[in-house]
Structures are given as structure tokens and as C-alpha cells.
Amino acid sequence: MSIELQACIETICKFPTLYKTANKNPVDLVKQSGYNELYNYVTIESIATYLRKHQDVVNSWVQFSDDIRHSPAWGFGQDNNNKWQVVYADNGHPVESFAFEDAVDACAKMIKETIETIRRHNN
Numbered sequence: 001m002s003i004e005l006q007a008c009i010e011t012i013c014k015f016p017t018l019y020k021t022a023n024k025n026p027v028d029l030v031k032q033s034g035y036n037e038l039y040n041y042v043t044i045e046s047i048a049t050y051l052r053k054h055q056d057v058v059n060s061w062v063q064f065s066d067d068i069r070h071s072p073a074w075g076f077g078q079d080n081n082n083k084w085q086v087v088y089a090d091n092g093h094p095v096e097s098f099a100f101e102d103a104v105d106a107c108a109k110m111i112k113e114t115i116e117t118i119r120r121h122n123n
Contacts, residue, residue, distance in 0.1 A: 005041055008034040009050050012042070012115045013057050016064035027122040036119055048108035058107045065110065074117065076110040078103075086110050 011018070011033035018029055035042060051057055065075040072090035079085050079099075084106030088096040100106035 001046070004034055005038055005046075008038045009042060009046055011035075012111055013047060013050050013054065014060075015111070015115065016060040019064075026118050030115055030118045030122075033115075035115055039116065039119055042112065042115075044105075044108045044112050047111050048104050051104045051107055055104070058103050061107050061110055074110055074113045076106050086113065088113065 012030070012035055015026075015029060015033075018024070019026060022029065024032075030036065062077060065077060068075055071092070072088060072095065074086065074088050076084060076086040084100040084103050086098045086100070086106050086109045087094050098106075098109055100109070
């Protein structure tokens, strides 16, 4: 994996923290990560590999998801059966939903879909 790709994955994984602290809008953060050029190489698996080494990042994404106040948007968290759900909702109505046993796999899906949505809607 190239250094650029590693840096991109690290940056998009840290998106919630950067968004809170860097005083930049989501589009600029995604552009600066290099994701717009590397998105075909950023896989859910490569994101999950990063997350397994940096488990604290998952918690920042749970908090970020809980704080989302716009629609449509991706979100994720645990359901009543302790499964992890990644959901794309529009005005509170689920459009797409994915279930996972593992928080890391769910978070990786959440990250890829969130960042990809920002890229697609702003290019």
C-alpha cells in the first residue's frame, strides 16, 4: 500500500475529529485527504484493517453518527439485538440498511459510504 493511500485512509478514518477541530467543511476535508483521487483504492477492507489497529476511532464515529442532524445521511450504531447497523436514511426513513456482527466492520462501511457520499455530491 502506498504512503499516499495509507495517509488517505488515516485521514478519512479521523474525519469526525478533524471535522470538529480543523474548522473545515466536509468537502474540503475529503479533498485534502486525497480521497477524490484514490477512492477506487480505498476499500472497506483497508479501512477495517486501519480500524483494528485504532479501535478508539470507532467510538468517534459512533458519536459523529449520533450527532448527525441533516438528512439524508448515513448513520450507524447497535440495535436491540447487539448487532451493528449501518443505515442510509432520508427524513427518518431507512433507504438502505446493512447488519454486522462486528463494530469495526460496521464502522468501515459507515466511513466508506459517508466519505463516498461527500465525494459524489461535490464533484
